[in-house]
Structure formats: C-alpha cells, structure tokens
Amino acid sequence: MKTIVLFLTHEVVSAYGWSEQSALPLAFFPHNELGISDFREWIIRHASLSYCIVTDLVEEDFQHEIIPHLSGKDQRTLCERKLAQHFRATPYRRASVHSAARRGGQDSLQLSALTQSDALERILADLAVVKAAVVGVYSVALLTQIMLSQLNPGQPCALVMSCNAPGQLRQSYFTPEGLRFSRLATFRAQQDTHANRMAGEIIRARQYLMTLHLLRHDETLHILAFFDAALAPMHAEVLLALGDVAELVQINMQANISDLAVRLGLPKTCHHWCDLLVAMLVVRGVPNQYAPARVMKYHQLNILGRRVLLGAIAGLVCACILVLTLVWQVFDGHRQLALGQQVGQALEQQRQQLARSLVQSPLSAAEAGQLEQVMQLQRDHLQSAPRFEPTLRRLSHVLQALPGLSISEVRWLTGQYGAQAQGENAEPNSPDPVAWRDQTLLISGQVQNRLAYRAAIAEVEALVQALQRWPDATVSVEQWPLDTSPAASVQPAAAKQGGGREMKPDFIIRVQLVFKAGVSKEGA
Structure with missing residues (x-):
C-alpha cells in the first residue's frame, strides 16, 4: 500500500487504502481536538506514503461561461482572469475548457472552487509538517464527471445521485457541456424516512434546475442513481413519495457496482461507491484538480527522485552491459591469442620435424638436381610468364x-x-x-x-x-x-x-x- 485516500466531509476525515479486493478503511478522525491530535500522530507513522484528498463538502461552487475559442497562452490567461473574477478568495480553484474545435467558434468554460477550505488547509498543513507527498486534491462531483464521460460520451442531461456516507446525498447535474451544478444534502433520519428525504431532495433539485432554466416545467428529469445494494430497494418507495412529480421523473438505479467498475475499466471487486472512488485514484490515477503547486512540492520531488533513480538504474545497467562487453572482448582476445599461439607452435613443430627429417634423410644428388630444376622453372618461366x-x-x-x-x-x-x-x-x-x-x-x-x-x-x-x-x-x-x-x-x-x-x-x-x-x- 503506497497511496492513502483521505475523504474529507463536514464531520470526519476518513483514511482508506486499496487492497487486492476493495477499499480498505484504515482510520476515522472527527473534527475535534481529539480527532485532530490522533490524525497528526497517525500521519507521522505513515509519512512515507502518498496522499490523495477527496472533498465531499457543501462549500463547492460551480460556474459556467461561454468564451471565445482560444488556444495556448491566450486561453490560459483568460482562464486565470475568470478564476480571479469569480473565486479570488480561495486558491483551490479550477478551470476546464470544452473546446468548440473550430476557429471563430465559442468554447464552454467550467469554473469550480472550494469556497470554504479551513479543514482542508489544516490537513494540508499537517501533511506538510511531516513532508508527506500530496498527489492532489479532488472532489466527488468532478470525479463523478470523469466516470460519466467514460460511461456515456456525449450523454444527455441527467441528474446523478450518489451516497458516499450515511446521511449524505450528492446531486450533480450534467449536460453535454459538462457539470452545471452539484449540491450536497445532509440529513439525520431513520431508515424508514430515507425515501421521503430522498424524494424531497429530488423535488428541490428539479425546482432549482427550472430556476436556472436548465429544465422546462413539463420536461422529464432523468436521474442516474449510483447506490449500493442496500439502498437499491428504495426505488419504488422514492417514486411513491414523489407523488404527482413521479410522472416527470425517470430514475435509473445502478445498484450493480461491480458491473459499473468493469465498464469503467476498474477492478470488478468494487462493491461500493467508495470502492469506485478509491480505485479511480489509486489504481488508475487521476490528474490533480484543486491542489496548488506549493501543496504538491513533495510529490513533485518524489517524481523527480524516482526519475533520477530510474536514470541511475538505467546508467548502471548500461555500465554493466559495457563492462560485460569489455570482459567478453578481453576473453575473446585471450582466446584468439591462445589460438594463434597454438597455430604458431604447430607450425614450429612442423618446421622442426621437417628439419629433423632433412637431417636424418639427406637428399641424393638426383633429387637435389630435380629440386634445382623446379626452382629454376619457377624463376625463369612461371614468374615471368606473359599476362x-x-x-x-x-x-x-x-x-x-x-x-x-x-x-x-x-x-x-x-x-x-x-x-x-x-x-x-x-x-x-x-x-x-x-x-x-x-x-x-x-x-x-x-x-x-x-x-x-x-x-x-x-x-x-x-x-x-x-x-x-x-x-x-x-x-x-x-x-x-x-x-x-x-x-x-x-x-x-x-x-x-x-x-x-x-x-x-x-x-x-x-x-x-x-x-x-x-x-x-x-x-x-
């Protein structure tokens, strides 16, 4: 386990790791003095790990604008100006451009920010004290947008509902241009009133969409609910609690989280909504959404260190290959030298044997004359033959x-x-x-x-x-x-x-x- 996912809500900070099966809950730290103290002691023991922070807060604002089609430095300058105009008070802000893909057209600009960041600042400060690497700061709404874009590219308008913690209901409305708004509803209720509370939140969300002119009065609201198997049987109860509005609401329950994980390219061992979020960050990896550069400095240093280490390993491997090549060449040279010495010794032995044979059996006068004639023929005829x-x-x-x-x-x-x-x-x-x-x-x-x-x-x-x-x-x-x-x-x-x-x-x-x-x- 090398990466820890911290879920930040209004009540608690939850630490999760990823096992071979699913998300593994490690610790829970409430927002009080004891919880803060325990969190600081806990991260000291786990300072060598990397951390992803996922926020599921009410204080997340979204804006949508239409801008001219730009690119490069001009587009970045315009996005920075729009962020400073809408969210000057917070550094945890983000701009995403949905390009029109043609010159002279208009692009859709999505602006979002965490407007209340006291708890997030405290967590990041504690992680900075122990020099822990922060991979990024994320939000459930933006992670849901990534999932939905992979499931249904160019999807129609839909209200996505998810439940990450008991008593919390996240509602995010998506159009073909992207995420338009996201709200978090919190309530403390018994199990028998969950359907009524959920129906009430659907009615309020429908009214809010009509106020923003994103939904007509007689238009059907399509709802995609990512609920666990425990909340899936509430479908009929929610429709009953909606009353007359049920005719204008179409709810699609996605209770089979394993099938959803397979469609997203995640491990099929995911069984809960929390498993999907943790797998998105740990298994696949998602680019940072809200964290400023100063927050991610230790993560960047880790990346640089890994690259240096990989470079050193590659250099060491190349050096080993070079040394092995040189050693092989040395051994091959010794082998060739030994082979040459053997050939020289064999020739020397043949010469000595021939000399001994000549000494032991001298040529006769007739043989000497024939040898002289052969040599004379070589000198006078063969070497001077016409060409x-x-x-x-x-x-x-x-x-x-x-x-x-x-x-x-x-x-x-x-x-x-x-x-x-x-x-x-x-x-x-x-x-x-x-x-x-x-x-x-x-x-x-x-x-x-x-x-x-x-x-x-x-x-x-x-x-x-x-x-x-x-x-x-x-x-x-x-x-x-x-x-x-x-x-x-x-x-x-x-x-x-x-x-x-x-x-x-x-x-x-x-x-x-x-x-x-x-x-x-x-x-x-």
Whole structure:
C-alpha cells in the first residue's frame, strides 16, 4: 500500500487504502481536538506514503461561461482572469475548457472552487509538517464527471445521485457541456424516512434546475442513481413519495457496482461507491484538480527522485552491459591469442620435424638436381610468364581514340614452349628459351560505315599506325574493309533477322609482340 485516500466531509476525515479486493478503511478522525491530535500522530507513522484528498463538502461552487475559442497562452490567461473574477478568495480553484474545435467558434468554460477550505488547509498543513507527498486534491462531483464521460460520451442531461456516507446525498447535474451544478444534502433520519428525504431532495433539485432554466416545467428529469445494494430497494418507495412529480421523473438505479467498475475499466471487486472512488485514484490515477503547486512540492520531488533513480538504474545497467562487453572482448582476445599461439607452435613443430627429417634423410644428388630444376622453372618461366591484362589494357587505350571502330573479337596467343631457336647464332636442334613468351593478338572488328570506303580505310590505318608504335611490335593487316557490294551494306540487318548469326568482320589485324631477353614485355 503506497497511496492513502483521505475523504474529507463536514464531520470526519476518513483514511482508506486499496487492497487486492476493495477499499480498505484504515482510520476515522472527527473534527475535534481529539480527532485532530490522533490524525497528526497517525500521519507521522505513515509519512512515507502518498496522499490523495477527496472533498465531499457543501462549500463547492460551480460556474459556467461561454468564451471565445482560444488556444495556448491566450486561453490560459483568460482562464486565470475568470478564476480571479469569480473565486479570488480561495486558491483551490479550477478551470476546464470544452473546446468548440473550430476557429471563430465559442468554447464552454467550467469554473469550480472550494469556497470554504479551513479543514482542508489544516490537513494540508499537517501533511506538510511531516513532508508527506500530496498527489492532489479532488472532489466527488468532478470525479463523478470523469466516470460519466467514460460511461456515456456525449450523454444527455441527467441528474446523478450518489451516497458516499450515511446521511449524505450528492446531486450533480450534467449536460453535454459538462457539470452545471452539484449540491450536497445532509440529513439525520431513520431508515424508514430515507425515501421521503430522498424524494424531497429530488423535488428541490428539479425546482432549482427550472430556476436556472436548465429544465422546462413539463420536461422529464432523468436521474442516474449510483447506490449500493442496500439502498437499491428504495426505488419504488422514492417514486411513491414523489407523488404527482413521479410522472416527470425517470430514475435509473445502478445498484450493480461491480458491473459499473468493469465498464469503467476498474477492478470488478468494487462493491461500493467508495470502492469506485478509491480505485479511480489509486489504481488508475487521476490528474490533480484543486491542489496548488506549493501543496504538491513533495510529490513533485518524489517524481523527480524516482526519475533520477530510474536514470541511475538505467546508467548502471548500461555500465554493466559495457563492462560485460569489455570482459567478453578481453576473453575473446585471450582466446584468439591462445589460438594463434597454438597455430604458431604447430607450425614450429612442423618446421622442426621437417628439419629433423632433412637431417636424418639427406637428399641424393638426383633429387637435389630435380629440386634445382623446379626452382629454376619457377624463376625463369612461371614468374615471368606473359599476362594478357596489360596488353589488353594498352589496346583499350588505343581504341578510345578511334570511336568509329567496333571490336568484335580479340584473340590472345602466346608462343610455344620448346620451339626451335632461329637466327645466325642459334645452335641446331636447340629450343629457344624465350620464344614461348612472345604474344600474338588477332583483332577483328567492324567499321562504322562500310559504304564510306575511304573513311573506313583511314580508320583501320590509324589503328595500324597506333599499334606499330608499340615496342617490338609487328603489325600486319590480314583483311581490309574492301567489300562495297550492295549485299555487304545490308549484311548487319540480315544478320539480325537471321536469328543473331555471327557477322563477318570488316577487318582483321595481327599484332606480334616479340619478347627480348632482359626486357619485361608488360612493363614496356
């Protein structure tokens, strides 16, 4: 139990807590010296709890006005001015705007205040002495308005009757604009006169509504009675006591408080009207209605403290996560280091084992010769083998300057290993050690316009001249674009219509790159 609800009436202050079943009465303090002393001692023992104060007093006034549709700071300024105009003498006042939701319209302003607050001031002063947190100050009428708005949004006019304590009858009249008035009737009577007293209060409430022009003389008054099961059988007796007025009164008894609680989203274990009020404040939570900011300072400090605590817990959790991450990274680093050391040790063991094997079984002369030949092959041939990437890259640079030529195929060939050496100084039947590094390019392509014979020849000659500037390059043209017949001019279209058959090239150029010892062909 963290929150205490204090019900303030003209006779007593009642303390209630919320259990798992319903509202739990804790203590009752009458408005006398003994009750005040007991209350102060009691709150000292419960200073760590939070308190909600619910007033059920006669001295609660309500006003209703129509104001221009405003928003933001202008609306707050107007509400403060209206409150100061109507309820200047009390700090326990409240303004609520029912917006018209359109610019240029008019809003409904509900003003309410606790006009006599001596008992409330004393209770708040006692709570301030022990630095108890005050969640808010509420009234039964405004809490009833919240319930009714949740039960029947946009409800028609109705008089709501409730009984929070024996001998008290709260009557609140609601319209679609909200609460218009609320009055508390107190009487001391026997059980057999309750129906007559209740009927009398209904008649007086009807007359008051007609005085305020909220009810016509022949209009039916709809009454919604939130009574416990003990008062529900009085329905027929009240109608009988109303006499002729009973024809203009329609009473709806809400005796099933559990069903009402379920409709309000509250625990279904509520069985009394007091249970509903306590559950509204403790279980659901309702914003403050009347308490000034100075009264709620310890509650605000509690909220701030909880936020700081939650922030500290969140920071601690983040720090723990960070520490765990760092620890995991350290352990993972140690694991990777140990794994690397194991791999290094395994390689070292293999090296040592290989060294021991070499020492124990030395190579023969033939094996040493074969190993030397393999190493010589690696140095002389494999590492210096011709590569096609530099050659084709050089060819692409040449073709960038000749956009009129379209290359369809480039064949890259190398010399044959073991070819016979040629030349005056070559020994007979001896292989040429570098002939296999020679490269041959067969370049096939088409010209842009086959009918423009001179332009085609010029483009091919430009390509040949560019290729002849390569070091150690021998260029020969195996086919020139000489076919100027009409059949050749329609060859591309015929190739497309023939299912993509390969098109005959316009020119074929052979480029031979001779490798010379001591010169890197790729670096030329």
